[in-house]
Amino acid sequence: MKILAPRGTADILPKDQKIWSKVSSTCKQIASEFSYDRIDTPIFENTELFKRGVGDQTDIVQKEMYTFKDHSGESITLKPEGTAPICRSYLQNGLSNSPLPIRLYYISPMFRYERPQAGRLRQHHQFGCEAIGDPSPQVDAEIIELGWTYISRLGLKNIDLRINSIGDLKNRELYIKELKKFLMDHKNKLPKIDQERLIRSPLRVLDSKEEVTAEITKNAPKCIDYLQNEDLEHWNELIEFLNVIKDTHTQFNYYIDHSLVRGLDYYNRTVFEFQPRESTSQGTILAGGRYDPLIEKIGGPVTPAIGFGSGIERMILEIKKQINKTDLSDKTDIIIIHIGETTKKSYAMASKLRRLGISTVLAPKRSVKAQMRYANNINAKFVLIIGEKEIKSGKAQFKSLHSNIEDFDIELKSDLIAKKFNDFQKISYA
Known part of the structure; x- marks a missing residue:
């Protein structure tokens, strides 16, 4: 009997190395143009980092992590995402003593136990950028423009930015209260998985991939309507910056998506995703947001930060759809x-x-x-x-x-x- 690669993993064969090399070199080139420095963190981390950082009630921590005990009995997890490890390294290595914001990028494998499908593997590779130490919407715009420049430099067309603001924790409590009230009125129509999410974390229902739920949440309250003071000011200024980007990048297009919340507990204020125009939420090729609470959650001081991650396999899938295969062959x-x-x-x-x-x-x-x-x-x-x-x-x-x-x-x-x-x-x- 032949030994095969584990389900949800893939070999990167010689015929695909040219496109992998192109994507990887583009990541490095664009990050350098925006003055982001490379950082590499270990493949595995202490499990507690993700429980506290990503959130105990998230699908990642509940269902998707590869966690094991090493020979000393310590709980170890193969990293399912890149942001929490970057923040851990930022604290551990005194990077806060650098001029802020510190701009970092990484290219690394990630591991999630989820149903394998096109562009979504149990071991996948991710390009990510993080700007730590600046709360201004200018940095939000910079991160978004960096992501857009990467996408457009790869030759992709008809990619839209979906964006939303989920406010800070105080504003969000008011919003979640109203959202929960709305969803409870429709509870019996929700699929079982979203009924469970409603109890655990009502915001996760907005992130659902279920068609029935998506139809119901079209009429849900909008988080933007609950923004106050600094959050509202931050949002309005970010929109002004996005319009500046639109003026300088002719193909850049964005729209406000009130259902966009992202699937991790550490996000606040700005959340965003880049998607092919004719696509579903499964088609996201780059996504991120602001995560000001994260560094405090893992033992540091309150520190503003924003970043994104982009699955390289998913990006290559989109490149192969859009670009002549003969241009990609080695x-x-x-x-x-x-x-x-x-x-x-x-x-x-x-x-x-x-x-x-x-x-x-x-x-x-x-x-x-x-x-x-x-x-x-x-x-x-x-x-x-x-x-x-x-x-x-x-x-x-x-x-x-x-x-x-x-x-x-x-x-x-x-x-x-x-x-x-x-x-x-x-x-x-x-």
Whole structure:
């Protein structure tokens, strides 16, 4: 019997490495442009961090964490999300002594025991950014713009921002009281799972994926109507900043979604999600919000903070939907077809081209027809044909397999071949 990968996990195969590399490098580039520094935290943390930070009554803590006792009897959890560990590190390592806000980003695997589906795995990878130490709506706008820049730089179109404010704890108590009253009037129509949520945490009902519940909550009270004083001022100023972003990013579009609350207890004020326009809540590709209470919950002083997380698998799924697959495939730059007794010299040419940064493969020693078939099978961009005639003349045939460039002869000099290849690349990306 074959041993298979655990359910809900996936290998990242060679054919997908190019797109993974593109997404990962885009994460790093955008974070750097916004002056965010990388931080890495352990794969596992003390379970108490997530119980106190994420919230005992959340679905994550109740149902989805991978928790075990180590050999010393300590309860350990594979991290299900990235924000609480960042805040733990912020406190433990004295990062509060840095000029605030401190801007951090991470790229890390996360682990959640949930039903596997497209773009949602039990081990997934997440890109996240956190700005800690500034309560102003300007920083909320910065985090949102960073997320949008990342999405648009990956070439995605028709992505909308859903945004809401859930206020602070005091304002939210008033709102939850009214929301609970409304939901109790419809309790018998709610699915069992949402009846349980109504008892545990009424806000979670707004976050439900059940269609019946979504229809009922369309008429629920709106949290924004209960915002007061500083919360209302913060919200109104954030909307002004979003309009500035809209003026500078032509494809940026946002709308206020009164049902948006996010699924973690540490959020307050701003919550947001980016979704493809023709999508359901399962289609969220980046989400976050403000979490001013979190650092105090895990033993620190009251500290304002905001951040987002973006599942890389989910993002890649959307990229594959929207972008031509041939643009995503990993192609060998040049394959050398060698004819007759030219294998050693062809091998030497392949070595020289690789040193110049051109991915080069020497075709297996077969017939010319079989070598050409192999070139097509590995999706090579160009073919360099070297036979005994070419060795004597000092010129080889250069063929493109994916463009309308006519075949031509080129001098058998690695620097000239590399330059010609790079010139063609510039034309194709212009």
